[in-house]
Amino acid sequence: MTADRPEPAEADPTPEPSVPTAEEPGTVEPRSVEPGTSRRRRQRSRRTTALVVSAMSLVVLLAVAALLPVPYVRLSPGPTFNVIGEYDGTPLIEISGTPTYPTSGNLDMTTVSESGGPRGGLTLGQALLSWTNSEDAVLPRELLYPDDVTGDEVEQENAVAFSTSQSDATAAALNHLGIPLEQDVLIASVAKGSPAEGKLEPRDQILQVDGREIAAPEDVGEAVRARPVGSDIAVTVRRDGEEKEVVVTSAPNPDDPERPYLGITVAALYQAPFTLTFSLDDVGGPSAGLMFSLGIIDKLTPEDLADGRHVAGTGTITPDGKVGPIGGIRQKLAGARGAGAELFLMPVDHCAEAAGHVPDGLTVVPVATLAEAVDALDAWHAGGTLPTCPAS
Numbered sequence: 029m030t031a032d033r034p035e036p037a038e039a040d041p042t043p044e045p046s047v048p049t050a051e052e053p054g055t056v057e058p059r060s061v062e063p064g065t066s067r068r069r070r071q072r073s074r075r076t077t078a079l080v081v082s083a084m085s086l087v088v089l090l091a092v093a094a095l096l097p098v099p100y101v102r103l104s105p106g107p108t109f110n111v112i113g114e115y116d117g118t119p120l121i122e123i124s125g126t127p128t129y130p131t132s133g134n135l136d137m138t139t140v141s142e143s144g145g146p147r148g149g150l151t152l153g154q155a156l157l158s159w160t161n162s163e164d165a166v167l168p169r170e171l172l173y174p175d176d177v178t179g180d181e182v183e184q185e186n187a188v189a190f191s192t193s194q195s196d197a198t199a200a201a202l203n204h205l206g207i208p209l210e211q212d213v214l215i216a217s218v219a220k221g222s223p224a225e226g227k228l229e230p231r232d233q234i235l236q237v238d239g240r241e242i243a244a245p246e247d248v249g250e251a252v253r254a255r256p257v258g259s260d261i262a263v264t265v266r267r268d269g270e271e272k273e274v275v276v277t278s279a280p281n282p283d284d285p286e287r288p289y290l291g292i293t294v295a296a297l298y299q300a301p302f303t304l305t306f307s308l309d310d311v312g313g314p315s316a317g318l319m320f321s322l323g324i325i326d327k328l329t330p331e332d333l334a335d336g337r338h339v340a341g342t343g344t345i346t347p348d349g350k351v352g353p354i355g356g357i358r359q360k361l362a363g364a365r366g367a368g369a370e371l372f373l374m375p376v377d378h379c380a381e382a383a384g385h386v387p388d389g390l391t392v393v394p395v396a397t398l399a400e401a402v403d404a405l406d407a408w409h410a411g412g413t414l415p416t417c418p419a420s
Contacts, residue, residue: 109137111322140355189312196346238262278290338367343373361374370389372393
């Protein structure tokens with residue numbers, strides 16, 4: 029018998045090299061790095077840092093620049109005041125000593141808010157924002173104010189103009205109604221560097237000049253011109269309720285050296301034969317004259333000019349009732365409509381300037397006289413035809 033021989037065992041195959049995987053940790057072969065890569069990364073990092081620093085610096089510079097003052101004036105819509113209503117709990121126009129009649133609705137005087145006048149205050153940022161607002165206007169300061177004028181001088185001139193507008197409104201209203209007037213003569217302004225500077229003041233009531241009684245503004249000039257240049261001229265005034273005499277030496281008139289000159293302008297202050305006072309004194313300028321006149325007429329006549337509705341307007345007024353131009357008509361139109369006005373009375377001079385800037389819902393009526401304004405209100409209430417600006 030043949031013995032069984034064991035079969036030879038199969039040889040184990042050669043093991044394959046082990047390759048590490050993400051699941052099985054192992055030794056990672058080192059990666060080759062191209063020369064200069066680290067240097068380029070450092071350069072990119074420095075560039076990024078420089079860009080960030082530059083951007084931050086630019087933001088800081090722009091923020092600082094936005095706060096810098098600029099030589100411009102911003103005009104924007106200001107508050108309105110109902111002249112037949114109250115201001116701080118007191119009737120804006122108060123009349124006593126004569127019959128008055130009830131009023132209703134609004135006869136609003138309109139105003140313009142100003143930033144950046146002689147007192148400064150307008151920043152570059154504010155100016156840029158205002159340039160994007162159709163209701164605002166930004167103008168070079170030199171167009172409105174001389175370089176040498178101070179904020180105090182502007183406030184004083186505006187206060188005198190506002191007081192004069194009240195006087196002229198009183199005269200216009202009473203002349204319209206046929207009521208006799210009383211008249212005083214006041215100093216309206218004192219020229220800088222003139223002989224009267226420091227001696228006479230705006231709002232001084234002139235009683236006498238060189239011993240002559242003063243009854244009208246033209247009397248002052250006649251009295252001064254009666255003496256040669258270089259004369260000492262005594263001026264008697266009433267200031268703060270007290271009379272005082274001031275001596276002013278006349279100088280050659282800058283426009284005519286042969287004529288004597290004190291450096292004052294004078295105006296008539298008209299007064300009613302009854303007590304008539306205005307409680308609003310925080311507004312300057314002459315543009316409320318028309319609305320003051322309408323307010324006085326409304327209180328002194330049984331006709332209700334506003335008749336419960338909302339009317340606004342603007343315009344200077346002369347004692348004989350002529351309506352004159354003002355500043356900031358576009359801002360006043362916007363302010364009036366914003367306050368709820370339905371009808372706006374404006375000087376006919378502003379037709380071209382107002383074109384294209386009348387807010388929706390506001391009817392604008394151009395007028396040249398106080399009588400035209402009264403007639404326009406009557407026609408509006410009756411549903412009649414109103415004056416309009418000529419087609420451009």
